[in-house]
Amino acid sequence: MASAPPIRVLLCDDHAxxxxxxxxxxxxxxxxxxxxSAADGEEGVAAAVALRPDVILMDLQMPRVDGxxxxxxxxxxxxxxxxxxxxxxxxxxxxxxxxDAGARGYLLKDAEASEVVRAIHAAARGEAPLDPRVxxxxxxxxxxxxxxxxxxxxxxxxxxxxxxxxxxxxxARQLGISEATVKAHLTxxxxxxxxxxxTQAAIWAREHRVPAP
Numbered sequence: 001m002a003s004a005p006p007i008r009v010l011l012c013d014d015h016a017x018x019x020x021x022x023x024x025x026x027x028x029x030x031x032x033x034x035x036x037s038a039a040d041g042e043e044g045v046a047a048a049v050a051l052r053p054d055v056i057l058m059d060l061q062m063p064r065v066d067g068x069x070x071x072x073x074x075x076x077x078x079x080x081x082x083x084x085x086x087x088x089x090x091x092x093x094x095x096x097x098x099x100d101a102g103a104r105g106y107l108l109k110d111a112e113a114s115e116v117v118r119a120i121h122a123a124a125r126g127e128a129p130l131d132p133r134v135x136x137x138x139x140x141x142x143x144x145x146x147x148x149x150x151x152x153x154x155x156x157x158x159x160x161x162x163x164x165x166x167x168x169x170x171x172a173r174q175l176g177i178s179e180a181t182v183k184a185h186l187t188x189x190x191x192x193x194x195x196x197x198x199t200q201a202a203i204w205a206r207e208h209r210v211p212a213p
Contacts, residue, residue: 006033007124010053010081012044012070013037014062018109022057022086025113032120041065041073048078055123057116058103060087060094068097075102082123086116095134099199105129126167128199135203148210151192158185160212162198163205175213 009032011019019037026032036051038044040062048056056074060067071083084105085098095106104123107116108131119129148156154175161171168186172179186198195201204210 004031006031007055007120008033008035008051008053009120010035010044010047010051010056011037012041012047012056012062012067013059013086014039015059018059022116025116026120029117032117041067041070044070045073045077048074048081052078053081055120056081056083057086057120058083060085060089060098068094068101071098071103072101082126084119084123084129086111090131090133100196104199106134107131108133122165125165126170127165128202130199130203148192148208151189155185155189155192156210157213158182159189159193159201159205160210162186162202163210164212165202168198 009026011022011034013019013022016039019039023034023037026034035053036047038047042065044056044058045065058067058071062070065073067085067087071085074081074083082104083102084107085103086107086109087094088109090108098106105119105128107119107129111131122129151159157175158171161174166174168179168182172182175182186201190196190201193201193204195204
């Protein structure tokens with residue numbers, strides 16, 4: 001049986017020492033291939049479009065184009081790339097701005113090397129890796145479990161599976177429905193629990209212990 005292809009990673013950070021350190025770490029890790037690096041958001045967007053990486057590690061504070069703006073553009077121009085923010089900033093505004101721009105995950109730079117590696121694998125699987133401190137900030141946007149009262153049984157199943165980290169395609173396969181139907185359910189779920197994207201919904205589901213079928 002053929003092994004899975006390596007996860008293609010792009011590094012985007014304005015500090016050369018950070019890029020070099022990350023490159024050394026990841027190049028020594030099985031299953032990950034560093035395909036490029038960028039020193040600012042403008043370079044990051046261009047590299048994302050040209051190289052089509054699976055995962056991008058994105059700093060937030062950079063010259064010319066910052067990480068939030070770069071993430072927003074990458075979400076539009078290279079939507080298959082999963083952006084994981086890696087920054088020293090943990091204030092709520094930056095967290096929410098980055099996730100709203102389309103970031104899949106958000107880590108802080110004091111994370112252990114193993115956490116970064118796990119986050120890359122999680123993002124490549126369609127999951128939402130978040131530092132626990134970041135998760136608390138995201139949950140502050142949520143509502144109460146009473147929001148589930150108006151959900152259909154199917155919507156609760158979708159939400160429960162989302163909370164386990166499954167991507168839309170995997171949820172569709174497990175429930176025997178189409179991916180488009182999953183997306184339609186998620187649109188209604190987001191509205192009912194007061195979130196704007198699947199990352200926030202997954203955290204909400206885990207926090208409120210929504211059971212998976």
